[in-house]
Amino acid sequence: MSQQDNVVPASHQDLLESNALAHIATIGPDGEPQSTPIWFSWDGQYLRFGHTTARQKYRNLKRDPRVAISIVDQTDPYRYIELRGTVKSIENDEGYAFINSLAKKYMGLDVNPFISPSEQYVVITIEPEHSTKMG
Amino acid sequence: MSQQDNVVPASHQDLLESNALAHIATIGPDGEPQSTPIWFSWDGQYLRFGHTTARQKYRNLKRDPRVAISIVDQTDPYRYIELRGTVKSIENDEGYAFINSLAKKYMGLDVNPFISPSEQYVVITIEPEHSTKMG
Numbered sequence: 653m654s655q656q657d658n659v660v661p662a663s664h665q666d667l668l669e670s671n672a673l674a675h676i677a678t679i680g681p682d683g684e685p686q687s688t689p690i691w692f693s694w695d696g697q698y699l700r701f702g703h704t705t706a707r708q709k710y711r712n713l714k715r716d717p718r719v720a721i722s723i724v725d726q727t728d729p730y731r732y733i734e735l736r737g738t739v740k741s742i743e744n745d746e747g748y749a750f751i752n753s754l755a756k757k758y759m760g761l762d763v764n765p766f767i768s769p770s771e772q773y774v775v776i777t778i779e780p781e782h783s784t785k786m787g
Numbered sequence: 788m789s790q791q792d793n794v795v796p797a798s799h800q801d802l803l804e805s806n807a808l809a810h811i812a813t814i815g816p817d818g819e820p821q822s823t824p825i826w827f828s829w830d831g832q833y834l835r836f837g838h839t840t841a842r843q844k845y846r847n848l849k850r851d852p853r854v855a856i857s858i859v860d861q862t863d864p865y866r867y868i869e870l871r872g873t874v875k876s877i878e879n880d881e882g883y884a885f886i887n888s889l890a891k892k893y894m895g896l897d898v899n900p901f902i903s904p905s906e907q908y909v910v911i912t913i914e915p916e917h918s919t920k921m922g
Binding site for chain 2: 673676683686716724732736
């Protein structure tokens with residue numbers, strides 16, 4: 653039994669498998685909170701999202717790897733899960749494979765239309781450590 | 788011209804007037820982020836939400852008044868606004884007037900069905916100081 657079997661209750665796994673947006677909170681340079689909606693993937697153990705290295709959120713996570721992520725059921729606004737966790741790894745998104753996979757999940761497209769070739773993309777892998785749920 | 792005329796761009800005022808959920812990020816006791824979906828109101832200047840004093844988020848805000856709030860357009864997931872701000876006031880919700888008004892906004896009900904009479908409710912008023920938008 654992996655840690656995640658405890659961290660993410662079976663009752664709310666479906667939210668992690670849905671194509672809802674996740675809202676991710678990170679810590680800014682002065683210890684202040686930041687919040688952004690993101691596309692994400694979930695493999696049953698880790699939550700992943702893609703990012704360019706130019707973004708504030710990337711710099712935040714390099715400095716402080718702690719995150720909180722809230723996801724609401726798209727069909728029931730009274731059901732949600734909040735995950736807290738830390739960055740396990742940040743890896744280059746070779747050939748845009750990861751952000752293309754998110755475009756497939758969220759838009760049904762093989763190629764992500766938002767790619768900016770001048771920017772560097774990374775895959776950020778989050779290990780959940782705690783969860784809170786409602787509904 | 789008030790500060791908020793600058794802070795919240797006219798192009799994204801409609802998100803604050805919508806009945807989307809807002810996701811609010813606060814800072815926990817060890818400086819870690821927390822994220823929760825909330826009901827909110829907006830009067831053109833301040834964003835407000837209701838809370839019981841028993842909740843972690845309330846204790847967080849008493850300790851560190853800084854928040855970040857992200858709101859996504861319910862009809863266009865590529866449009867959002869993030870507000871950063873601080874708690875301006877925390878007041879008792881006399882007669883549940885505020886949380887009843889949120890039930891009216893979000894559920895069309897005069898009385899909030901989630902009220903727990905054993906708990907104390909407060910109205911938390913946020914003053915936006917900075918915004919980021921997409922779409």
